[in-house]
Amino acid sequence: MRSPGPSRRTFLSAGALATAAATTAVATVTSQPAAAESEEELATATAVPLARTTAGWVRGAAAGAVAVFRGVPYAQPPVGPLRFASPRPPQPWDGVREATVFSAPSFQTVLPGSSEDSLYANVWTPGVTGARPVLVYVHGGGWKLGAGSLPTYDGARLAERGDLVVVTFNYRLGVFGFGLHERLDDPRTGSFANWGLQDQAALLRWVAANARAFGGDPGNITLVGTSAGGSSTWQLALLPEVRPLLRRIVPISAAHVWAPALALTPEDSRTAFETVAAKLGTTVPGLREIPAAALRDAWDGLFAGPADSRPLASGREYRGPVVDGRWMRGYDHQLPDPGLPVLSVNAATEGSFFTGPGSPTPVPTPTTDAELLDTVRRYLLRGAARPPAGLAEQLVTAYRAAATAEGRAADPLSLFTEIHGDGLFRYLIVRLAERRAQRSERPHHRLEFTHPVRAPWFGTPHEATSPFLFGTFATPANAPEFGDGPLERRVSDTFIDLIASFARHGHPGSPNSLTWPAFRPDTPSTLLLGGPAVATLAATPKAAQLRAWDEAGWVPRPV
Structure with missing residues (x-):
């Protein structure tokens, strides 16, 4: 993120x-x-x-x-x-x-x-x-x-x-x-x-x-x-x-907010401000007068270290908007659909942004099944103070079976990468799209960005979309990871065309793409963008893995 x-x-x-x-x-x-x-x-x-x-x-x-x-x-x-x-x-x-x-x-x-x-x-x-x-x-x-x-x-x-x-x-x-x-x-x-x-x-x-x-x-x-x-x-x-x-x-790649993983609860937010004010020798209103760096550092200090060792139980991964009844009336999975035309996007391998080189939140690279289970258990602590016993084993078993059936890599690093990205991103993105398809008359299009990055990076990581949407993939800083050849230009141009035409009249299209129907969960209506074919249609990818999260109950399911 x-x-x-x-x-x-x-x-x-x-x-x-x-x-x-x-x-x-x-x-x-x-x-x-x-x-x-x-x-x-x-x-x-x-x-x-x-x-x-x-x-x-x-x-x-x-x-x-x-x-x-x-x-x-x-x-x-x-x-x-x-x-x-x-x-x-x-x-x-x-x-x-x-x-x-x-x-x-x-x-x-x-x-x-x-x-x-x-x-x-x-x-x-x-x-x-x-x-x-x-x-x-x-x-x-x-x-x-x-x-x-x-x-x-x-x-x-x-x-x-x-x-x-x-x-x-x-x-x-x-x-x-x-x-x-x-x-x-x-x-x-x-x-x-x-x-x-x-x-x-x-x-x-x-x-x-x-x-x-x-x-x-x-x-x-x-x-x-x-x-x-x-x-x-x-x-x-x-x-x-x-x-x-x-x-x-x-x-x-929306990080749909839910607590305790991606937001503080209102109670914990109040406690956080009061704790920081006391540490800095002032009142909560007095925080307006504290030097910015001192306030930032005192706040960040509350969330340092492993999630299960902190004084606050929420905000375990990130601290996004807090439910206040005004600007945030509830979490996305609890609230009605926005009621506007939507084109939702996720990366094929969201988790490789975090498990690949240069991760913003480095984790030990699991190389054995024992290390994989330990890494998954620690990951689950980011979204629950007490994950259910056996949940790590349940997820690893489900992901290994799905990877074998689909011809995906099933080594420990690959399995953890998929679990990481699906739990924090893919699951709610897809389930909210499915809820919308069932209940809303507004059009919804689903795109999975699949263009692979270059070694030593791997997969199609979280945020791999931005250099292609903006056409900046070939800059000296981006090219080593994303490539800078004719195929990358074609993928980028197609992405721009799709978003621009959606913005213009609500019907995404490109000379490089096929006709793209509105999203339906059980039909080939998810556009896969990237790779030599540039654009193809498929039914919802990784359906078996998403069912594993349904059973896990770790991520809240949309109501």
Whole structure:
């Protein structure tokens, strides 16, 4: 669930640090071109692209065949008294604001130069006139890392080939973005939780208000996200005030939130804030005045070490949105369908992101059956304080039998990789799609991304989709893992075509793909994208493995 940087798995390489440092700066404001006498003349007075937002004019830059506007504020900096406040609209400015460099990433432990002053958007557009579909992308990163400015998310290729307006952005992360405590209530809004989710909603309101300025159609916004960002697409579509802003959603490898694995319970969140405040010698409201690094480190310290050794029972794997009755009314498996057209995506081998080289959460590599069982038992502790006795043996037996029947690898590492990825990602993605197919009249398409990575990486890992969706697979940082040949270009172009056509009119298609029917669980309606065939149709992959999770009861099944 870590967001892909230049090297995808780690932000700490020299290249990543140099790239982030070079692209992180706050845009400045300059005067308008003196020759311009009207808004129309201003928009065409210079060779560089200009757009008028609701807060003022911005000047972008050319990026090949498209224009890019970097670091455009969509909300006021959430600093000082606005820490833990609902996002406020950006302050207007006079003249023309330079929008040629990215803003700082949201405050975190990994990307250099991160800052609480991070609520900025980036826009790629083929032109500032017209009414193109708008694609808004929510980055992943386990709700605590990442940025919309990472090179993998460069929107130029996606905007050009798809004829789309592409928007990426930052939102608050970690303790600053996800949690709950009533003593942090905002007197203006009454909200006291999930500030990162509130930022995402504010960004969508900003996009709806400003799409026309960048050549977009405010009535045709598609929300796309990966991992934690994929989870956000689903959660935002469930909000009554946000749903009217959206036409369609594309959750990719969505980490659908459930406790105790991927979220704190409200009770544990209250305890966490109170514990951190006491450690820092202040009150919960007083946390607004604590230096950001001290607050981040004290919060992260609560979740260090093995899950079963911590003072809190929930938030065992990640700390996503907390159920607060307002921004998060319940977990996805408990709530109704979003009621919008959906194109859901998962990677064929989600778990190899975590068990392959450069894992963000390294685990011992099992080489024997005894080591495999021990590794699975420790994995199960991430989602349950006391997993049922014999569950590890039950899962290993089921996965080995399915692998043998399907011709998959059945060595200990391969089996654990599949168990890891299916438990945290595939199971709820597929079961929610099946529930939707049974109960909703809205169209739903299912895509499994199957393009293999290169050795020493293996399978088709979690987040392997991003370099192909954005067409950045061939960058020097990405090419060693993903390849950079004609087949990779064709797979990427097909992926872009499918998402762009879905965003345009709801019917995904590509010259490189066959006709793709709406998803039905028992028919060949899952599109497999990747490999020499590029696109084929299949019935739901890994049905036997999913039944093993039904029987396990470890992941909650949709109601």
